[in-house]
Amino acid sequence: MANNTAAGKKATDESSTQPVTTGAEAVVAALDTVGVEHIFGVQGGAIMPVYDALYDADIQHITMGHEQGASHAADAYGVVSGEPGVCLATSGPGATNLVTGLADANMDSDPMVALTGQVSTALLGNDAFQEADTTGITMPVTKTNYLQSDPDTVGATVGEAFALAREGRPGPTLVDLPKDVTNSQTTETPSEPELPDSFDVPDAADGDDVAAAAAAFANAERPVILSGGGVIKGEAWDELRRVALEYGVPVVTTMPGIGSFPEDHPLAMEVAGMHGTGYANLALQLCDVMLAVGTRFDDRLTGGVETFAPDAEIIHVDIDPAEISKIIPADYPLVGDASTVLTQLFDAIPRAPDAAAWREQCQQWKDEYSMEYSIPDDALLKPQFVVEAMDELTPDDTIVTTGVGQHQMWAMQYWTYRHPRTWVSSHGLGTMGYGLPAAIGARVAAEDDRSVVCFDGDGSFLMSLQELAVAARENLDITVIVLNNAAVGMVRQWQDAFFEGRRMASEYQWVPQFDTIAEGFGAKGFRLETYDEVDETLQAAYDYDGPSVVDAHIDPEEDVYPMVPSGGDNAKFAMNQAQLDEL
Template sequence: MKKTGAEILVQSLLAEGVDTIFGYPGGMVLPIYDALYDADLRHILTRHEQGAAHAADGYARASGKPGVCLATSGPGATNLVTGIANAYMDSIPMVAITGQVVTSLLGKDSFQEADITGITLPITKHNYLVKDVQDLAQTLREAFYIARTGRPGPVLIDIPRDVSGGTADYADPGPARLPGYSVNTKPDPEQVARAVRAIEESERPVIYAGGGVINGGAHEELLRLAEILLAPVATTLMGLGGFPGNHPLSVGMLGMHGSKYANYAVSECDLLIGVGVRFDDRVTSKLEAFAPGATIIHIDIDPAEIGKNVGVDIPVVGDVRNSLQKIIECLQPRLESRWRDKIQNWKKEYPIEFVENGRLKPQEVIKEMYNVTRGEVRVVTDVGQHQMWAAHYYTYHRPRTFITSGGLGTMGFGFPAALGVQVACPDETVLCITGDGSFQMNSQELATVVHYNLPVKIGIINNGYLGMVRQWQELFYNRRYSYVEITGPDFVKLAESYGAVGIRVSKKSEVREAMEEAMRVPGPVVIDFPIEREENVLPFVPPGEPINKMLG
């Protein structure tokens, strides 16, 4: 039976288990939108294509399934670029579908033509320009397979209008046929044996866990390994929630904005077990001083990450869950650990804390958010100071409950991502913690959450500055605050103008009441928290310093 390319696209999406698309229509995707009119797929119309990309990203992070976004050619496609790059840096499975001019006009600078496959080549796991409708079904099958297997990532499919509007016989293409693409999920037994020997010989082990633990579904194995070794677990920003933050062995986040006790532990350990991590610069800082006396084990699905930034003594390439299981099978539980006791003393001596002065502090706001919600919500953040306060002062007990932009550090990510998380988790509460600068980058999505009655709760940590940039200008540029003071709208009135509920909090005693009221409201709520304007994120490792040399 013949189908149009657009109908084949819809059929292929359904075959991959897709239930939701985030998108924005335009001329070169009209055949696709016509097919969506009768399709058994939910389409969320965002108010900007960047919002669609971030929403698909958030959906993927919360659900573990590939998120899907759709945009037209030219500016529609290029507006997806930041969201695609964000997903690529954080290894998030996503399929971005773009319209393109008809094949006969390719390369002729046609109206709304952009070489989106060329533009996104460095920021996708793979991409396709489909020139024949006969290839469309197989392309969709391959794209989803690539996006979700191995180290996940975004895949882009560019579809000219004559392909989506053309016809072909449709049949299920069967399994993806990719002879040049293979994923090694099983670790080498000899490397596992070497890792086990190093673990058994260690006295001061530290586990350094990242987003790969969450992507790989290895949180239970991580917990088991830590309890067998009585080893402290330091997580990256992307790894928060992969290990229970309230567990005695948790030392929280490490690196530039990490806790003192996490950074001291890594600096003094004799064995560092990196699990699903990239050893990125925000963690390591001064490379030659990072874990200087430690043997390093690196467990990761992507062999390209092994040794890329830090020399590794024992590489274990494979699926992190499978790899941890193989290692755990060979270990005997430790009954006592003086190293663990030393870590606990550091936690008491160097707590994460702040100085109260009577004005509303962001740390107090985040702590009260946790007290009201007890960690039973999905937290999504933007990027900046509020992101670090959310990392330190809210405790995450389970995976996929802390969702943030890590590698790319994208301001404007949080609110549309929270929209996607809410779509993925309709029966859960989604709390978006954002800054006044970040929120204004995609505040138009208030129209989307109101239109679809998505009950996202948005807390704006409002200091009237681009806070993290201002902090750096304070510390390293003699308080020369160059173009970081920002003015914004009345956020309460802005929320109300879109049809959402707006609340303003001006003192600590009002925070709990505002949060409780927001939780009672069945729809979206915006809470404006005007905070102490020059509050800094501490501890803080200055650039180029070892991670055990912290300010604050």
Template sequence: MSEPVQPATETGATDADATDADAEPTETEPPAEGAETAETEPSSEDADAPAPVRTGAQSVVRSLENAGVEHLFGVQGGAIMPVYDAVYDSEMTHYMMAHEQAAAHAADAYGIVSGTPGVCLATSGPGATNLVTGIADANMDSDPMIALTGQVPTEFVGNDAFQETDTTGVTAPITKDNTFASSSDRVGDDVGEAFALAGSGRPGPTLVDLPKDVTNGDTDQEPGSPTLPDTYHVQERAPAEDVADAARTVEESNQPVLLVGGGVVKGEATEEARAFATEYEIPVVTTMPALGSFPEDHELSLEMGGMHGTGYANMALTHTDCLIAVGCRFDDRLTGGIETFAPDAEVVHVDIDPAEISKNIEADHPLVGDAATVLDQLDAAMESAPKATKWRATCKQWQSEYPMEYAAPEDEPVKPQFVVEAYDAATGDDAIVTTGVGQHQMWAAQYWTYTEPRTWVSSHGLGTMGYGLPAAIGARIAADADGNEDAAVIAFEGDGSFLMTMQELAVAVRENLDVTVAVLNNEYIGMVRQWQDAFFDGRHSASDYGWCPDFAKLAEAFGAKGIAVEAYDEVADAVEESVNYDGPAVVDFRVDPAENVYPMVPSGGDNGQFALAEDQL
């Protein structure tokens, strides 16, 4: 391997001691007779200069280096090979995933934990289409990510060439921006622009499709630092008059609620949200993507609202007279029926994306702008706190009336909630939780006490089964890169969800990544089974997973630590062993197959009429 190129400097240059092996030799004139022939050392400036860009692929890689990218997730293939060849000479670390979908999920999770766009790569055709689920997932959750896809040579595009797909056409509806690269001279800047767009304003996934002739083509154009297009503008501050009107509404309310959405985490506004809530003593409800944005052990926390939110959060949302929603898109899993959601509230809606304002819930006070900036504006405009002493007492009463409790008889199968609480107790506040999708996701959201942002990594809007393990890989790498090597990474998976991406154990073992996978194995697609019991007369059509493999033995076959648990008295030792194991561990918890997720608001229902048992649905 050639000497690696060093990471980008502040000026966008990179350091390298390497010379280009393909450079043409130059002829030099012999020194004139009598001339001095002392050897001259190259200046330190010349020694530190990067190898010149000579191909489009090298320009792509240089652009990523200029952006400060250190880690890549992908799967090699024919049309993306020129880019991978250029990566060979870079100091960026590439993680070869077992499947392209997992590459996208790992990059997505990397972006969630680090706050900077994750990068995934795939070849043309099936490589690109296998990324689609992960791209759509990132798009629904506004996660910063950039996808680089190989493409057949430009002259073959449109001719149904081998492994050709209209990647930009396929991904246009699920990307913040996508580009078909058409020039070797321009391709590096295309990538830089995509990187800048992915992390700016409302974050999201971007994509650059890279025809092989463009990446193989000659160029001497050095790409610059990531730059936003001139046409892209983000409104940071809300109009002062609108902020003042909203502040008067908050002051005059008697039953205010601060609804914190995922945009508070994306916008690095958790400190501002916490300060606003505590300064004015306003109870706080979070959406599921916002778990950790407000500490759940705080006396003002009502935890998560929505379909499987706490009873007290949903009661507060139903009875509030002033809802201050920040970075929230009011999706159906939060609101239930639109007509019954916060029916008596004046709604103050803060969001950086004007398209979200009044899209689902009508905003009485629309405040378009950056979450942190607008919260600071609102704080500055406040003249007094709302008189909400009785309201806070009512919220406390609801917490007593609707506690998050469950029965755990020792003579019955292990309850999944017990497993979640055991891992929470065994790890620190900096532990990162990732999940797949299903009942296990809800238990992980409900029974873990989240106190810090960017410690909850899950698939919210798209609801992608199998997300948990590849997300744990991306989260682990991001945490290590940020100096948080001691933070535990716990992936809660269901048996059905784990089966979809368990091949990524090979990656975790190969890279010796310290991740723990807790499989809450109830031998069902549990959430489907729960709905079938509630709404389909208990007809378990295609939801029974009694044929699952022994996940502990399967883990051992991959080279991971495998542990099986069937009784309560085995839980503590299994949790301790898996958390302390230096490398990937999988614990197959055989949990109660009849356990359901409650509280539950039926789809389109009234949040204030949540069910605590099946007979209440």
């Protein structure tokens, strides 16, 4: 077999003027054709031919500590860059370790491409070493997947997978690569990727539907815009802001929509839902017309569907027709690209809604249900204070990644997000351990011109801290703040609220010293316990040129509020435990 590489050093078959290459090199050539610059993965036997083809390629490979970490890093890379992140894994356990990351990206509509090794085609179905039905396992959690069988088409398939991951409603795709396919020779060089003929990407919404929605919007007395993750996926934040500012309409965001509208603007009501602001939830619940863009109305946003926005006419804009009226019935369904449809609406709205009194009411709610918190003289370190202090010392375009739990909610509530693609978190799947590998992916995507801060909890951090080795090895400048309450805090909070305080398997009698562990991994470790240490410690961690970890020991009894009980009425939110007990 010829010693081929992806850098153009192709052997030539004596009987042909066409270059001879391998299926593996076709895979790498396809990635190069679509402009892939970075990939995340873990080596292994069945994927080894692809790694060999990467040896002389211009693509930078980041070797992760665990395949799940590779998938989360690729996911975050896609969130920050807007282009699909790419992850690699070998067959069997390598591929199955990607499943959580694929499911996470699928729930959040994040663009990602996974390439997995597979046993040779002759061994498929024989329970061969490290064989797994990768396409069968991942079919429910991918936008589409492929089991490749022909080295002549493997490059085109990878290109198609990349195109499908980013076009229309984004999502993860997967190509399973049997070892004989990647080792076999081929004369086919992949060209620019093409979408399948059956794949239709909606653009403009129906003109009559737009006109009807525009009239309803103009006639509203209590209008609100609900900005979802699709606004960011569709890069429609400028169009959304234009509608909001021109017509003076308050803007509420979903968690995936954070950053689509600047939270320091007077019209910003911030995030709604289970732990959203009280004023955002009231704005949604009491509006009479809701312009909802790029949201799937998940249960953490809506609470009880039967009580959600009971008097509102719903204008629902989404690129995926399957989301329209799936959960919340749409009075004005507008299927199309978010930026295109918002432009159509802007042009069709005949006048601004008469909403001065409504804007005043929204401001009163912001004053009445402020997110302020108290710090008694003898108080232990409040996590809200740590988040606000870090926000204060970092640039406005800093990227924040999180794991999942109480720390995620505090990072959502007490950091002011002004720009899109600055909030990177696990929303629909709620994957603990997401934060650190996501920070690695975000750091690589952002290169050196933006700061990356990861907020994690002690429970979430323990699930992926091996990726510190990657951050140290690659000398990635990220700051990790572990809000350490020696518990799986959100579980503990729910047990206190709904299980009569029976804290089963939610508290730790002992937790590691994360600052010491960081040093062992080659990162810089810091310990934070008092208010007097906050500014100096956070500044030192942020200034460190490389990965740093702040083990911040916070009040273990601090809870996340506001809170709406699962399935509850979002207008009936609790600002503290006493109010929650009354619901």
